[in-house]
Structure formats: structure tokens, C-alpha cells
Amino acid sequence: MDELIEITQRNIVINRKDILRILSFQDEDIIFLSGSLIEGIINKYSKGMGNKLSDIDVFILSNDVNKIQKSTFDYEREGLKTQFKKQNGVDFDIEIHCKKSIVNLIDQLNTYNFDDSIRTFNALKLPTDFDFYKFTSFLHRLQNSIVIYNEKEFDSLISRFNRKNYFKLMTRVSVNKIDLYYEDVVGNIENGQLEVAVNIARTILLETMKAYLFHMKSSIDRDKWIPLKLKNLAQYNDEVAEIYVRFKKLYFEEKLDEDSKLQANAESIIEFSNYVINKIGQEGEL
Structure with a gap:
């Protein structure tokens, strides 16, 4: 485990030990860094993420959240505390989670039956004040992180995480959202509400x-970060490059100064979306 971490987007170097000095934690806790600045330096598909104003997220997974010392800036909910600290000009957003709850949720995801008829958004039994988005955001950050304390337990947590189920679940979540919006687009085109x-x-x-x-x-x-991620991924995959060019044209490049162009853009997006979703379905992800 290297002690020094170079944050290229801010042109600084931080020391793991210096970060640990400003944290309150127990010997058995797991601590890792994440957020856009960290992801931008460890994931080639996230190159360019973060900026000079970005902070660094610190996650502490604790056996007993109540043992973490409180500060005047704490926010506290069941099984979760949030702190904000600053060191050497760098802001640290600190989240302290109940380790047992996180492990339980990961185990639920690992064994989730995708043939079940239950609605995707209600797939997991979540603790109070910890919604689906917060959990999946946590999982994203767990995968794009640098451990700074208790590396052995961190590696054990990563190894038990079924990434295949995670990606399948998240694909379905977005497809479900698309289904909710589709008829709204068609209805507004029929009513002449083209900007809508x-x-x-x-x-x-x-x-x-x-x-x-x-x-x-x-x-x-x-x-x-969707355009940036697509652009980066396109550098390594010809199919993604084709998808990215079509996305970029529809989202950024078409001139929408006439009703006919507005309608054509909306209809082209629906057609392109159907093409992409069918491609995903043909490969067994839906």
C-alpha cells in the first residue's frame, strides 16, 4: 500500500497517514477514498473526471457507528454519519456507514433473482434513511476507490461483491425509467408540444x-459524467465509438430552431433508444 496518492486534477499529493489523523475510527473499521478525483486517476474510462474545486469522499465502514466521535458538523441518521473536514486546502466529505448493513445489502444483491416479478426499484430491503440510489451510488464508489486502512478486510468485501448482478440490476433500472418516459414523448409530439x-x-x-x-x-x-464516460470508452471499443457519435449528434449538435427539427430530433432519439435497448436485450441483459 503506497503512502502517497497523487491527485493529478488538483496537482497535489496527499498522504494516507495524514488523512487518517483527522478521522475518528476503530481498529476493525475499513476506510477508503472515492469520488470524481479518485476515480479519474484509477479508472481509464473515467479519465478527466474531477476538477480543482472537487472534494474527496472518505468512507468509513464501522462495526459500531455510535463509537465514532461526533463533531460540530456531523449529520446523523440511522446507521450513517456524515462529517466535513479540511486538510491542506483539500475538503473531505466523510461518510460513516454500518459495516453490517452494507454487507447485508451486498449479500442481498449477490443472491437477487432476476426472474422474480418484483419491481426492480423494490429489489432490496433497505434500512431506514438509506434509499436505492444511495446504496447503488455507494457500490459505484466502492468499485472506484483507494483503500487507506484495513486493506485485507477491504479486499474481502470487494471479493464477495457480485459485480455481474450489480451491472445487470443497474441496466434494468435505467431501462425501466425509459419505459416510463416513452409515452410522454409520443403524446407531446401528437399534441404539438414539441419543446416538451x-x-x-x-x-x-x-x-x-x-x-x-x-x-x-x-x-x-x-x-x-455520461458523455465523458462514453467518450473514454469509445477509445477502446469500435461499437461504443459508433454509439457515442450518434449520441453526440442527437444531444449536442442538431439545430433545433424549427418545429420540424424539434419533432425530428425527438423521433430520432426514440428510434436510437430502441436500437440500443434492443441490442442490450439481444445480449441477454434484460
Whole structure:
């Protein structure tokens, strides 16, 4: 385990030991760093993420959250505490989670039956104040992280995590969202509300690309990074490169200054989305 971590986006080097000095934790806890700055330096498909104003996320998985010392800036919910600290000009957002609850949720995901008729969003029994998005965001960050304390237990947690189930679940979540928006686009086109139709269609386009990224085993938890992730992945895969060019044209390049162009854009997005979702389905992910 290297002691020094170079954060290229901020042109700084941080020391693991220095970070541990500002944290309150127990000997058996697991501690790792994540967030856009960390992901940008460890994942080639995330190159360029983070900026000079980005903070660093610190995750502490504790056997007993109540033993973590409180500060004046703590936010506390059941099984979760949040702290904010600063060191050498770097902001650290610290989340302290109940290790047992996280392991339980990972085990639920590992054994989830995708043939079950239960709605995808209700697939897991989540603790109070810990919703589906927070958990899946946590899993994304777990996969894009640098451990700074208790490496052996961290590796054990990673090894028990069924990434195949995670990517399949997240692909389905985005596809389900697309289904909810589809008729809204069609209805607004029929009623002549073309600006509204395009606006909803753009949401469909982003969710389609998110589903495709998960299908390609590239995790994401913030929509703002979808174009960057696609662009990076396209450098390594010809099929993704084709998908990225079509996405970029529909989302960034088409001129929408006439009703006919607005309608054409919305309809083209629906057609492209169907093409991508059918491709995912043909490969057994739905």
C-alpha cells in the first residue's frame, strides 16, 4: 500500500497517514477514498473526471457507528454519519456507514433473482434513511476507490461483491425509467408540444446511454459524467465509438430552431433508444 496518492486534477499529493489523523475510527473499521478525483486517476474510462474545486469522499465502514466521535458538523441518521473536514486546502466529505448493513445489502444483491416479478426499484430491503440510489451510488464508489486502512478486510468485501448482478440490476433500472418516459414523448409530439417532447426525449437519451454504459460494465452514478464516460470508452471499443457519435449528434449538435427539427430530433432519439435497448436485450441483459 503506497503512502502517497497523487491527485493529478488538483496537482497535489496527499498522504494516507495524514488523512487518517483527522478521522475518528476503530481498529476493525475499513476506510477508503472515492469520488470524481479518485476515480479519474484509477479508472481509464473515467479519465478527466474531477476538477480543482472537487472534494474527496472518505468512507468509513464501522462495526459500531455510535463509537465514532461526533463533531460540530456531523449529520446523523440511522446507521450513517456524515462529517466535513479540511486538510491542506483539500475538503473531505466523510461518510460513516454500518459495516453490517452494507454487507447485508451486498449479500442481498449477490443472491437477487432476476426472474422474480418484483419491481426492480423494490429489489432490496433497505434500512431506514438509506434509499436505492444511495446504496447503488455507494457500490459505484466502492468499485472506484483507494483503500487507506484495513486493506485485507477491504479486499474481502470487494471479493464477495457480485459485480455481474450489480451491472445487470443497474441496466434494468435505467431501462425501466425509459419505459416510463416513452409515452410522454409520443403524446407531446401528437399534441404539438414539441419543446416538451424534446426535453423528455433528452432524458430518455441520457438514461439509454446510462443503460448502455452499465451493459458495457462501466459504472456511473452521476448523469453529468455520461458523455465523458462514453467518450473514454469509445477509445477502446469500435461499437461504443459508433454509439457515442450518434449520441453526440442527437444531444449536442442538431439545430433545433424549427418545429420540424424539434419533432425530428425527438423521433430520432426514440428510434436510437430502441436500437440500443434492443441490442442490450439481444445480449441477454434484460
